[in-house]
């Protein structure tokens with residue numbers, strides 16, 4: 001028999017075509033081999049109230065999805081669906097089934113099975129599965145106030161001591177009406193906390209709640225009952241003269257603004273009093289906002305007295321309004337106490353602490369900020385020279401700087417500020433032994449004896 005050469009070539013071509021077709025299909029998106037991606041935590045604390053978010057994604061589209069909840073003996077289908085449109089992305093909010101069929105006390109398991117629309121696996125598609133262990137938790141955290149400062153003054157600080165407990169506590173903070181959060185410090189025994197809070201000077205109203213949230217999203221909100229003491233602060237109107245605008249204002253604008261050359265004198269002032277002030281305040285807030293690392297020293301704080309034999313030359317809280325050509329152009333709050341004695345006088349830290357800031361800060365000039373624990377910080381501005389560095393630990397009585405007039409200052413003086421987790425408060429309170437006893441130390445002492453009564 002004579003072999004046909006043409007026939008052999010034909011058979012060869014047929015196989016090449018078959019291989020090509022197989023290769024084409026193998027690489028075709030119709031036959032892709034990527035499994036759907038299921039985003040689901042391995043362990044979920046569930047309050048059985050808020051839905052669990054589930055996200056499934058697949059390039060060739062999801063064709064089938066099944067979600068079941070299993071309590072060990074029974075299983076319920078929550079989703080069992082074929083998607084004719086082959087969704088590329090499915091976002092589901094899984095709710096706890098209202099059947100009462102599953103026992104809440106046992107450990108539940110959530111099983112997810114997703115199959116995509118690929119023709120791979122003999123047209124069956126790629127299958128992905130995910131399992132989450134569900135820890136049911138329907139109990140709210142326990143929160144109760146032990147004791148707190150009787151009152152809080154507008155622009156001032158107060159202390160609260162409380163208990164907060166949950167097996168799976170996730171976050172704990174005090175939230176005020178303006179949305180500011182204060183983070184408490186553990187105190188004395190497990191589950192007990194203390195925190196300073198502040199009523200910011202510019203705010204007309206104040207209220208504060210302790211908020212505890214657990215891993216399952218159960219939360220408790222407990223109001224702190226303070227007597228609210230309003231306080232009137234000074235309002236002053238300052239007329240801007242060309243002479244004033246050509247002095248320090250011009251120097252500072254030149255130092256800190258890139259657009260100085262295009263600025264009119266009044267624009268230089270607005271830059272210094274607003275843009276630069278905001279930026280400098282942000283720096284202060286950043287270093288003094290961090291959640292407290294430690295309690296106030298075991299040593300009782302002594303009243304602050306940073307400058308010997310000084311006279312107060314401007315008080316905390318002054319609301320300053322600036323007029324230019326009889327028009328209101330800017331306003332600001334003076335959030336420190338200005339003290340003056342002799343030029344380049346020694347500034348001391350009256351209490352132990354860690355230096356968290358020691359550098360130039362715009363309108364505040366050469367500035368030192370010290371962390372005294374419990375979220376309490378003191379600030380020393382307009383210094384002529386600094387005697388400490390960031391990271392230094394100072395002891396009460398240490399000289400930290402010399403007074404001066406760096407930054408937006410006229411004449412040698414100290415701008416003394418006190419901050420509670422980033423909020424400027426009345427320094428006068430922290431310079432008053434009686435106030436500190438009534439509002440801080442008595443509260444801490446009472447809290448201790450109450451805790452001993454609760455946990456003997």
Ligand SMILES: [Zn+2]
Pocket residue numbers: 314334336337338414415416
């Ligand atoms: Zn000042």
